[in-house]
Amino acid sequence: MKEKIITNTLPGFTELLPAEQIAFNKMLDIIRKAYEVFGFTPIDTPVLERANVLLAKAGGETEKQIYRFKKGQTDLAMRFDLTVPLARYVSEHYNNLVFPFKRYSLGKVYRGERPQAGRFREFYQCDIDVIGNEELNLRFDAEIPVIIYTIFKELGFEKFTISINNRKIFNGLFESLNIQEQSAQVMQSIDKLEKIGEEEVRKELEKLSLPPESIKKIFKLLGLKGSCNDVIDGLKKLEIKNEQFEKGTEEISEVTKYIKQFGVPENNFKINLTIARGLDYYTGTVYETKLDEYPEIGSVCSGGRYDDLVSEYISRKLPGVGISIGLTRLFDQLYKRGLIQIKSSTLTKVLILPMSEDTGYGLKLATKLRENNVPVEISFAQNNIKKRLGYANKLGIPYVIFIGEDEVRDNTFFVKDMISGEQIKINIEDISRAIKILNK
Amino acid sequence: MKEKIITNTLPGFTELLPAEQIAFNKMLDIIRKAYEVFGFTPIDTPVLERANVLLAKAGGETEKQIYRFKKGQTDLAMRFDLTVPLARYVSEHYNNLVFPFKRYSLGKVYRGERPQAGRFREFYQCDIDVIGNEELNLRFDAEIPVIIYTIFKELGFEKFTISINNRKIFNGLFESLNIQEQSAQVMQSIDKLEKIGEEEVRKELEKLSLPPESIKKIFKLLGLKGSCNDVIDGLKKLEIKNEQFEKGTEEISEVTKYIKQFGVPENNFKINLTIARGLDYYTGTVYETKLDEYPEIGSVCSGGRYDDLVSEYISRKLPGVGISIGLTRLFDQLYKRGLIQIKSSTLTKVLILPMSEDTGYGLKLATKLRENNVPVEISFAQNNIKKRLGYANKLGIPYVIFIGEDEVRDNTFFVKDMISGEQIKINIEDISRAIKILNK
Numbered sequence: 022m023k024e025k026i027i028t029n030t031l032p033g034f035t036e037l038l039p040a041e042q043i044a045f046n047k048m049l050d051i052i053r054k055a056y057e058v059f060g061f062t063p064i065d066t067p068v069l070e071r072a073n074v075l076l077a078k079a080g081g082e083t084e085k086q087i088y089r090f091k092k093g094q095t096d097l098a099m100r101f102d103l104t105v106p107l108a109r110y111v112s113e114h115y116n117n118l119v120f121p122f123k124r125y126s127l128g129k130v131y132r133g134e135r136p137q138a139g140r141f142r143e144f145y146q147c148d149i150d151v152i153g154n155e156e157l158n159l160r161f162d163a164e165i166p167v168i169i170y171t172i173f174k175e176l177g178f179e180k181f182t183i184s185i186n187n188r189k190i191f192n193g194l195f196e197s198l199n200i201q202e203q204s205a206q207v208m209q210s211i212d213k214l215e216k217i218g219e220e221e222v223r224k225e226l227e228k229l230s231l232p233p234e235s236i237k238k239i240f241k242l243l244g245l246k247g248s249c250n251d252v253i254d255g256l257k258k259l260e261i262k263n264e265q266f267e268k269g270t271e272e273i274s275e276v277t278k279y280i281k282q283f284g285v286p287e288n289n290f291k292i293n294l295t296i297a298r299g300l301d302y303y304t305g306t307v308y309e310t311k312l313d314e315y316p317e318i319g320s321v322c323s324g325g326r327y328d329d330l331v332s333e334y335i336s337r338k339l340p341g342v343g344i345s346i347g348l349t350r351l352f353d354q355l356y357k358r359g360l361i362q363i364k365s366s367t368l369t370k371v372l373i374l375p376m377s378e379d380t381g382y383g384l385k386l387a388t389k390l391r392e393n394n395v396p397v398e399i400s401f402a403q404n405n406i407k408k409r410l411g412y413a414n415k416l417g418i419p420y421v422i423f424i425g426e427d428e429v430r431d432n433t434f435f436v437k438d439m440i441s442g443e444q445i446k447i448n449i450e451d452i453s454r455a456i457k458i459l460n461k
Numbered sequence: 462m463k464e465k466i467i468t469n470t471l472p473g474f475t476e477l478l479p480a481e482q483i484a485f486n487k488m489l490d491i492i493r494k495a496y497e498v499f500g501f502t503p504i505d506t507p508v509l510e511r512a513n514v515l516l517a518k519a520g521g522e523t524e525k526q527i528y529r530f531k532k533g534q535t536d537l538a539m540r541f542d543l544t545v546p547l548a549r550y551v552s553e554h555y556n557n558l559v560f561p562f563k564r565y566s567l568g569k570v571y572r573g574e575r576p577q578a579g580r581f582r583e584f585y586q587c588d589i590d591v592i593g594n595e596e597l598n599l600r601f602d603a604e605i606p607v608i609i610y611t612i613f614k615e616l617g618f619e620k621f622t623i624s625i626n627n628r629k630i631f632n633g634l635f636e637s638l639n640i641q642e643q644s645a646q647v648m649q650s651i652d653k654l655e656k657i658g659e660e661e662v663r664k665e666l667e668k669l670s671l672p673p674e675s676i677k678k679i680f681k682l683l684g685l686k687g688s689c690n691d692v693i694d695g696l697k698k699l700e701i702k703n704e705q706f707e708k709g710t711e712e713i714s715e716v717t718k719y720i721k722q723f724g725v726p727e728n729n730f731k732i733n734l735t736i737a738r739g740l741d742y743y744t745g746t747v748y749e750t751k752l753d754e755y756p757e758i759g760s761v762c763s764g765g766r767y768d769d770l771v772s773e774y775i776s777r778k779l780p781g782v783g784i785s786i787g788l789t790r791l792f793d794q795l796y797k798r799g800l801i802q803i804k805s806s807t808l809t810k811v812l813i814l815p816m817s818e819d820t821g822y823g824l825k826l827a828t829k830l831r832e833n834n835v836p837v838e839i840s841f842a843q844n845n846i847k848k849r850l851g852y853a854n855k856l857g858i859p860y861v862i863f864i865g866e867d868e869v870r871d872n873t874f875f876v877k878d879m880i881s882g883e884q885i886k887i888n889i890e891d892i893s894r895a896i897k898i899l900n901k
Contacts, residue, residue, distance in 0.1 A: 030506075042503050042504055045505075068583065071471060077466050282820065334468045
């Protein structure tokens with residue numbers, strides 16, 4: 022006998038059983054629906070691109086992680102995010118797009134990093150971006166948290182916090198302190214504040230040889246907490262004379278004002294001056310979202326505003342703002358914590374069981390129900406009734422319809438609730454009654 | 462200035478503009494919906510797999526076309542269809558699946574072949590398969606054409622033909638003629654019947670040194686035409702004494718009987734004894750679907766029954782039946798012929814235009830509409846009204862809502878139909894009226 026081939030997926034790659042996949046798709050549908058009601062248009066770009074296109078915006082880490090290979094003479098790579106393909110897409114189709122261009126993309130991306138617990142090499146990203154031509158109104162920055170709020174409410178969460186910051190605030194502070202050159206290192210330390218605490222961060226900043234006066238100012242800024250108004254007032258009282266700092270303060274003040282107007286409750290968003298978002302290209306508003314009860318999951322939806330999307334490809338100034346939800350990781354984290362509701366292994370609402378060889382009546386009933394969007398299966402198995410009901414039970418099909426000779430003669434059928442055991446007799450002329458029961 | 466990077470997609474890869482993408486997604490949704498109402502469950506497998514897993518079932522052509530590369534020590538390949546990953550999935554999760562296992566997969570597959578007109582290297586396949594454990598009722602073979610019929614009706618086609626054949630018929634004939642060894646070559650010639658005509662096929666068969674008597678029998682069989690009953694009667698009258706032939710005749714007779722019972726009109730399906738479907742693994746029923754008015758497109762939905770899905774991976778007998786729609790190609794062919802209805806570049810139903818700086822009232826209205834699944838955008842641009850309306854016009858947003866000081870004071874708003882120019886005044890308490898208009 023030939024040796025059998027290994028069938029599990031590669032490390033860092035995942036696939037779901039039917040019940041999990043149904044739950045995953047439900048989350049994906051909620052995200053898609055939210056993106057659509059906010060006026061975003063679906064766009065789908067290739068998974069494989071020229072390597073130099075994908076790496077045009079990338080840094081060293083990305084280059085190491087990318088799946089890259091040659092086919093013939095072509096240097097190919099698999100996309101590692103949906104933002105670079107968006108930049109290429111907008112550059113390529115600039116003349117055929119209407120700005121502000123609002124697009125969503127749901128798709129898999131690839132990172133060949135060493136797989137660790139909770140890290141994936143193939144995972145879904147769910148992105149939206151609004152791209153302006155030359156300029157983009159700040160109200161778009163305020164609409165983003167509304168979308169995040171809508172999605173996480175719809176996903177069933179009550180307690181989550183959208184943190185908002187503006188890159189210009191710290192950049193302006195660094196300018197005013199004349200420490201722009203160390204800004205990346207300083208931000209890296211600040212990013213660790215929650216994890217390692219104030220004292221450790223202070224030590225790291227001292228190691229960077231920052232003047233005590235500068236460290237003091239940084240911590241004064243980081244100490245600003247409370248309501249959005251409290252933080253904004255605090256920022257103003259710092260009296261830092263720097264154009265960028267003032268612009269950042271003004272922007273965050275405007276953005277949070279609009280977020281309130283949009284109706285996001287105040288306990289679901291706050292200003293958090295410590296968040297930076299690693300990516301270099303953010304230039305204004307940045308977002309992070311955390312589940313209050315599961316902070317260890319980290320940010321479940323992040324993004325920000327960038328001034329320049331496409332300069333590697335075309336000579337245009339196209340600013341944008343966007344977010345990304347890493348759905349594979351989010352699902353995995355929620356699933357591990359038992360927070361994913363697994364209902365059944367099928368979308369089927371009813372199994373029709375013809376009790377005789379003559380299946381014509383059952384087939385016609387199935388067609389009628391399907392025409393009314395009821396997912397129906399017909400039990401074609403010839404084995405005993407117990408086994409056939411076992412199929413419905415194992416999958417979690419909520420209803421069965423028995424069809425025997427009496428039913429065919431009387432033009433009726435019985436709808437049986439598989440949980441309560443209750444049976445309802447329905448005349449085929451009254452099929453809308455069955456549809457109501459099955460679609461509820 | 463740095464040189465700009467090429468931004469078009471690679472040959473054989475495609476991406477769509479928003480209006481086309483919306484039309485494409487609509488087709489995809491129709492297919493998904495049909496698969497779901499027939500009781501199929503979504504499954505998503507990785508795009509990247511171990512090369513030996515994907516190539517376990519593959520022949521020489523596939524091996525040449527596959528995107529295959531090494532990352533570290535791992536020999537990777539991109540999936541070239543959705544059937545091989547299904548076989549691996551079913552093998553891997555055998556103990557956690559309920560049989561018959563009905564799954565659908567919608568996803569991209571990759572073939573690195575030399576791109577020709579109308580050929581794609583990255584394209585969507587939309588597959589369903591029913592996998593039985595040890596056995597699978599023949600009625601599942603009959604349900605497949607019902608699904609094809611449902612989908613193509615829903616896609617807006619009236620004139621299409623689902624051709625049905627059974628591999629056992631020709632295999633049995635070849636057995637009875639003792640020419641099994643040449644069967645592959647004979648089938649290849651028969652496959653060309655429509656293209657090159659009877660005389661050329663006859664010449665090819667003569668070159669294979671088939672006895673004249675055998676060629677005569679083959680053409681007698683190929684000559685069977687007419688209604689399903691005509692063909693089946695014709696097959697029986699051939700009086701070929703071969704178990705496989707008789708089994709095939711019986712199966713096709715049963716399958717076509719059930720297809721009628723399911724309600725597929727007789728002008729949408731027929732028996733066509735000339736179709737073979739290239740793939741070796743089909744062992745019973747095979748399907749092809751052609752658009753009657755565009756036969757040059759070729760088959761738009763094909764598939765068949767196979768006895769053995771998983772033997773490369775596990776020692777089980779799992780027969781199945783399934784079909785695949787190559788949606789990227791179908792869309793492309795229809796689009797070229799002007800058969801895709803391109804409506805607008807957005808899903809947005811209404812653009813809200815706040816006429817003053819105070820956008821609070823407009824934001825609240827937007828939230829209410831979105832809560833009722835109406836896709837809404839808010840015009841945040843500060844430029845003149847003509848430009849802002851231009852945005853709606855260019856995208857094809859069907860309605861706009863103006864909000865000025867009067868509207869805020871009176872708790873009203875105007876819904877303007879962008880095509881007819883008609884304006885309807887609505888009180889904000891009566892928002893369900895607006896929802897009805899916008900969702901129609």
